[in-house]
Amino acid sequence: MTELVLSDLLRSVLRGLEITVILTISGSILAFVCAFVFGLGRVSRWRFIRVFSVCYIELFRGTSVFVQVFWLYYALPAFGLLLSPLLAGILGLGLNVGAYGAEVVRSAVQATGRDQYEACCALNFTRYQTFRYIILPQAFPRMLPVFGNNMVELMKASSIVSLISLSDITFQAQQFRIRTGQTFLPFAVTLIVYFILYLGILFFIRSVTRLANPQKVKV
Amino acid sequence: MISFSKKIKKYSFILGISLSFLYFIHSADCRANGESRPTRLEKLQKRGYVRIGLSNEPPWTVIDADGQVGGAGPDLTHAVFQRMGVSELQGVLSTFGGLIPGLLAGRSDAISSGLFIQPGRCQAVAFSEPDLCDREAFLMKKDMPLALKTYRDLATDSSLQVGVPAGGTEEREALAAGVPASRLVPVPDGPSGMIMLLAGRIQVYSLPASSAQHLVDLWRGQKFSLVTVEDAPVMCAGTAFSPNAVDLRDAYDHVLAKLKADGTYDRILRAHGFDPSLARGHTREEFCRGKESL
Amino acid sequence: MIIMEQIAASRPMVQISDVSKAFNGISVLDGLNLEIPIGQKVALLGPSGSGKTTILRLLMTLETIDAGQVRIEGVPMYEGAPDAPCLLPEGQIRAVRSRIGMVFQHFGLFPHLNVLNNIALPQILNGQAGKTEAENRAHELLQMVGLGEKAYLLPDQLSGGQKQRVAIARALALQPDILLFDEPTSALDPQRVSDVLDLLNMICRKTGTTMLLVTHEMEFARQFADRILFFDHGQIVEDGAPDVVFTNPKDNRTRAFLGLPVIDV
Incomplete structure (x- = not known):
């Protein structure tokens, strides 16, 4: 009996873990891309791009990720766009966290001293060269700790996907509870698994931070 | 966790309503073109499977660790669709609050998860004729000497905190009997209700009798008493279809009536501990019209 | 040969014509005219806020002018009407800008790159x-510049004087025709000042680069420059060879600044 319950729990957790990990990794990649595209768009020379970026950032920061995922999954079909649950989950989480990341990119870029921009002008760099070789290499290490926090937030927020019929680890734990009436065991396991994922993200960010250390940047 | 589930259900409900509105606008122009296209049933037959919206609510719906779908609702729906020429049933698992929005968004073809037929829901979806019916029950700890038999009894004892399934019909019944809203505690799911009972957060847990029986069985070690509510009407669930799939719903009703006649229906319900006789004599019309007509 | 010299003489390296510039409504330069021939070493002196640094910054296109025109060896930097000049588009201004280099007061080295x-x-x-x-x-x-050993250090591992020499080497690497120095001695120990002077003189001998230098150090300016410009309230009040300007300035404001007795008119 106990063995059956444990193997049931193990299978549930592993299934859920797969979804949670896929969501966290894919969502983070999307968030990373959005953060750069819209964070730099926010400081663009072209008004249209600036306005568009601000709209994206404020829309996604100002509304709940919960409602956003809901819209992607349940409302878009009414307009003829039927996203798969996984895609809707990745999009919802990625776009939401990307909006926060965009502000991180913007503030890190703007925190780079004026003297650096002026030196680039004096050395006749183009705007692209200025960002690519001077501003971003200095701003990137500043972004990393906050990106790490955002990634952890994304992982934790991924539990909302149960709403759109994705069986992530929280949903699986909940299902296990309903099946067996056990409450302590599934949530203890879920707690530990989330914490291990958190440690994994922490380790990942530490490694990237070491790589991005200015001492080791090569041209 | 508990407040989170509450949030899910609240949001789902509000959005579900607004989305169904959007969906009507959209579907209105879809209906306008072409009569010669294949019917929904023909499309399902060609595809070979039907997607059923489910949430895990034993014994109405049971989903095991590998995602295998069972329980009275899905088994009965599966049997009906097999007779209709659609051999396979695919479960679209979600929270209870996500069922109707998912159906309206075209994520599922029908819902079979013990969704009670009520006037409000009849506005949003097209129900089949009643399939699973149940009485209401109260769950209490056995050491509590409470002689509760009706919702009115709950209203008179002002010390009682009453757990009701979030988004379920019990809340309305209790309010109608005079229980103040401040004493009603929404319960996200069965096990949570049991823990709330044990912890003394609620003294009574009001829920469908078959769900209550299932929980009592799960908590074999503990002593709970189950009382059937006397002043509550029999509630019936139906399989829910999209409002523009009335043709499919009618085809479903047709086969369901046949299964009720040939004994298949009784066999499936008994296998899951439901009383097949409860549904007899009840109609969709009656539940959709609501209380006044009873 | 004679013709060549005439052309060179008719095309000053820097020509600033009727340039005005205001910050937040406060005028910094007001109808300024200035020509600097090729190869001249010019020191810009004057009290703080007199507009001398602004001249360097607008030559480097870090600021734009409100009115007038700036030409580099005859090539204009602005288009449009003289009362509403507009900096040339990016592609064209880069060609002009590539002829100018600047050494900043605080050097502006890139901290993430080694020397x-x-x-x-x-x-x-x-x-x-x-x-x-x-x-x-x-x-x-x-x-x-005497830093052969320091190539693989980061800027933060260098002293102020070393950083400045890196900044000078960086500007020289692009082989500019004009070099601008903003307060090159202000961030240095006094004993390093003569090193900078030697370095600049050596660069002049080797390259013949036109130099504009903003400073507060009178002695440094006197030893470095061919020509001294004394600024006050956005106008040139004294213009001449160092010996003349330092020993017998015409303008009372210069005299006051240099601590010489004021002449009664």
Whole structure:
């Protein structure tokens, strides 16, 4: 009996873990891309791009990720766009966290001293060269700790996907509870698994931070 | 966790309503073109499977660790669709609050998860004729000497905190009997209700009798008493279809009536501990019209 | 040969015509006219806020002018009407800007790049040299400014004087026709000032670069410059050879600034 319950729990957790990990990794990649595209768009020379970026950032920061995922999954079909649950989950989480990341990119870029921009002008760099070789290499290490926090937030927020019929680890734990009436065991396991994922993200960010250390940047 | 589930259900409900509105606008122009296209049933037959919206609510719906779908609702729906020429049933698992929005968004073809037929829901979806019916029950700890038999009894004892399934019909019944809203505690799911009972957060847990029986069985070690509510009407669930799939719903009703006649229906319900006789004599019309007509 | 000289004489390296510039409604330069011939070493003196640094910054296109025109060897930097000048579009202004280099008061070195790359990268990005060539040239320049050993250190590991020499080497690497220095001695120990002077004189001998230098150090200006410009309230109040300006200035404001007795008119 106990063995059956444990193997049931193990299978549930592993299934859920797969979804949670896929969501966290894919969502983070999307968030990373959005953060750069819209964070730099926010400081663009072209008004249209600036306005568009601000709209994206404020829309996604100002509304709940919960409602956003809901819209992607349940409302878009009414307009003829039927996203798969996984895609809707990745999009919802990625776009939401990307909006926060965009502000991180913007503030890190703007925190780079004026003297650096002026030196680039004096050395006749183009705007692209200025960002690519001077501003971003200095701003990137500043972004990393906050990106790490955002990634952890994304992982934790991924539990909302149960709403759109994705069986992530929280949903699986909940299902296990309903099946067996056990409450302590599934949530203890879920707690530990989330914490291990958190440690994994922490380790990942530490490694990237070491790589991005200015001492080791090569041209 | 508990407040989170509450949030899910609240949001789902509000959005579900607004989305169904959007969906009507959209579907209105879809209906306008072409009569010669294949019917929904023909499309399902060609595809070979039907997607059923489910949430895990034993014994109405049971989903095991590998995602295998069972329980009275899905088994009965599966049997009906097999007779209709659609051999396979695919479960679209979600929270209870996500069922109707998912159906309206075209994520599922029908819902079979013990969704009670009520006037409000009849506005949003097209129900089949009643399939699973149940009485209401109260769950209490056995050491509590409470002689509760009706919702009115709950209203008179002002010390009682009453757990009701979030988004379920019990809340309305209790309010109608005079229980103040401040004493009603929404319960996200069965096990949570049991823990709330044990912890003394609620003294009574009001829920469908078959769900209550299932929980009592799960908590074999503990002593709970189950009382059937006397002043509550029999509630019936139906399989829910999209409002523009009335043709499919009618085809479903047709086969369901046949299964009720040939004994298949009784066999499936008994296998899951439901009383097949409860549904007899009840109609969709009656539940959709609501209380006044009873 | 005579004709060539005439052309050169008719085309000053820097020509500033009727230039005005205001910050937040406060006038910094007001109808300024200035011509600087090729190869001249000019020191700009004057009290703080007199507009001398602004001249360097608008030559470097870090600021734009409100009215007038700026020409580099006859090539205008602005288009449109003289009362509403507009900086040339990016593609065209880069060609003009490439002739000018600047050494900032606080150097503006790139902290994430080592000394060698600080000097090599601008050459590569400006398409002047490939990686190897740029690095060779950077090593040569570092030897020249006396920092041959420091190529692989980060800027933060250098002293103020060393940073400045890196900044000078970086500006020289792009072989500009005009070099601008903003307060080159202000961040240095007094005993380092003569080192800077020697370095600048050596650069002049080797390259013949036109130089504009903003400073507060009278002695430094006197030893460095061919020509002294004394600024006050956005106008040139004294213009001449160092010996004349320092010993017998015409304008009372200059006299006051230099601590000489004021002449009654």
